[in-house]
Amino acid sequence: MQGQYMMEKTGFVEVQHKNFWSPTVADLHQAEKASWEHLHTEYHRHAPPGTCQRYYQQHRVRVALQNIVVERRIDAGPLTRHRLTAGDLFISPAGSQEWLRRYEYEDFFTINLEPALLTRLAEASGRASAFELLRQKQAIQDPLLLQISHTLRAESKVAGPGFSSIYVQELSHAFAAHLLRHYGRWEEYDYSTHTSLSTSRLRRIIDYIHSNLAQPLTLTELAALVAMNPYHFTRIFKRTTGVSPHQYILSQRIEQARRLLLKGELSQTQIANQLGFYDQSHFSRTFKRVIGLTPQAYCQEHVKNIQD
Known part of the structure; x- marks a missing residue:
């Protein structure tokens, strides 16, 4: 939910x-x-x-x-x-x-x-x-709880529910697991028998993500695709792919945004809506953070490279 x-x-x-x-x-x-x-x-x-x-x-x-x-x-x-x-x-x-x-x-x-x-x-x-x-x-x-706390505070100010939901879920799981490990009484889980996702399970998740980039995606729904709980899913997905679910989804949204920008058929606002960003401003900030250029500067740079 x-x-x-x-x-x-x-x-x-x-x-x-x-x-x-x-x-x-x-x-x-x-x-x-x-x-x-x-x-x-x-x-x-x-x-x-x-x-x-x-x-x-x-x-x-x-x-x-x-x-x-x-x-x-x-x-x-x-x-x-x-x-x-x-x-x-x-x-x-x-x-x-x-x-x-x-x-x-x-x-x-x-x-x-x-x-x-x-x-x-x-x-x-x-x-x-x-x-x-x-x-x-x-x-x-x-230091770790403090860092996550600052990230959560920043997230609560700048991002909307759909885009930030899966990111906050990852943060909340990391925060809670750290609490349990260092400030509670429990035993570590042995992950050695669950080291990675099978090719078929990974493909199922990837296909689902690509088909729903415009929708809010949560760890709960992704984990349900492979019959795992969200905490295990996050760890095993990262172990399999090298990146967290949030990082993978973000990279796919940015890659699709690059293709749409270069086609020139949609405005930045339309691209933001189509790829699940909160608004055009959120899209522009995120694009610049990942690519290093604003969407407009990225398009100008591409045109310049073609002319050269």
């Missing part, structure tokens, strides 16, 4: 996405939210001072975007004072309760993961539901 995409800005917020929110002072802040399948992101800027209590139904990872001092209690544990620096992360597992006090403006980017995603990854390891995210009392520094 394709995830919904949403951006929201509010002045007063008392109920956060799928979480219980009980402020003890007026809580003036700005909020931006985006949602995909199994993953939701939020940016919040809270006004000081304030205290709040939350009960989490999702696994929640918050990234501090500035240096800040907060006091925090998880479940019935001790109250702890934290001096955070930009890039520090808090992990709060689903089912935990948090009490928080802030003393100054608070900038956080938050990633909420549906428990179903982590359960599915645990099941893929061969140990159904055999995992538990550890309650991290202290802030952590994790």
Whole structure:
């Protein structure tokens, strides 16, 4: 199922996405939210001072975007004072309760993961539901989670649901697997017996992608073509082809765009719509990032090469 995409800005917020929110002072802040399948992101800027209590139904990872001092209690544990620096992360597992006090403006980017995603990854390891995210009392520094968080924040701002869905699925799976591997209790899955896709299965996937470049493509539907779960599919597809599903789909869209541009029969807006880009601007930015030239500059360069 394709995830919904949403951006929201509010002045007063008392109920956060799928979480219980009980402020003890007026809580003036700005909020931006985006949602995909199994993953939701939020940016919040809270006004000081304030205290709040939350009960989490999702696994929640918050990234501090500035240096800040907060006091925090998880479940019935001790109250702890934290001096955070930009890039520090808090992990709060689903089912935990948090009490928080802030003393100054608070900038956080938050990633909420549906428990179903982590359960599915645990099941893929061969140990159904055999995992538990550890309650991290202290802030952590994790370069990979931080990098993925920044990528997700950028993606929530610039891309629409259809184009970014499969990319965000890959990011969410990498994010969740890293959480389980480094901050949970589970056992690694042995991939040695599932090393690659057969020629027939790979051809089935490739043909489907080429026939649906204009449509939103998700890992779930691609994995279903070969009776795999999305996490296994992503790893085995990359092992077979050398690139991730998102990278392959993007390369095919750009290659088709190059052919259509040189034919000169369609406008850039028509090409963007035909190949599943969010709009003409998104198409132009992506084309330049991959090719190194804007679509217009690419066409001019081609004409110049012919004349020479």
